[in-house]
Amino acid sequence: MATIILFNKPFQVLSQFTDPDGRSTLADYLQLPGYKAAGRLDYDSEGLLLLTDNGQLQQQIANPRHKLWKTYLVQVEGDIDQAALDSLATGVELKDGTTLPARVRRIEAPALWPRTPPVRERKSVPDSWLELSIREGRNRQVRRMTAAVGFPTLRLVRSRIGDWSLAGLAPGEYRRETVHLAGRPAEGKTNRRHRKRR
Known part of the structure; x- marks a missing residue:
């Protein structure tokens, strides 16, 4: 124990x-x-x-x-499409190699606490929310993954580990x-x- x-x-x-x-x-x-x-x-x-x-x-x-799944709530810039979700799910090519397959789905904006300072809002640019789970732990991996498919991360909240x-x-x-x-x-x-x- x-x-x-x-x-x-x-x-x-x-x-x-x-x-x-x-x-x-x-x-x-x-x-x-x-x-x-x-x-x-x-x-x-x-x-x-x-x-x-x-x-x-x-x-x-x-x-x-030990490959514990780590789950993140991810706000990205832009209206993310299915092609980007499929790329995240199958593996994204980064400078340090291709990521392992991830679990990913688009979600409605979750009920979270306000961030201080808040994420800068751009009225001319939409945003999207994802639930993304990975089993790796590379440096700034989730941010690099979403950027690689064309949707930079604006806010990143880890909701679960195992x-x-x-x-x-x-x-x-x-x-x-x-x-x-x-x-x-x-x-x-x-x-x-x-x-x-x-």
Whole structure:
């Protein structure tokens, strides 16, 4: 058994506890000595970040060979078409090689919290929302994938990693779950959510 922290990382917060350049970090929201992020989420992306103080569990989550599906809600610039969706689903050619097949579908705009600062709205250019799931962890992969098919990412929110979901967590909030070391949440062991006000 181990403990995992599910944290809703706000926009423009680093997925680490210190920064020599003075940017916002996890330490502004979490006081968890010994815990480390299992994987990462870019500074300009939002949503689910997992942390644990168990090295074995951290490896099970972060190591790409375990191939946990990671699901993102993606706002892109433009009215995305089926050809672009098909390309994302089958694999996109990037500078570091072709991506693995993804799960992707167009969705209605999800009910999310307002982003601060907000995405710049261009009245002359439409936007679209996708739900995109990948099993890789290349640097800025989702953004590079959507750009490669002609639809740059405007907002990126990770909603799920494997069996763990962002549901019920506002930005800056977290909750603890007890986990079997096989990497799945233990039933009935979810604790109350927490929020640290800055």
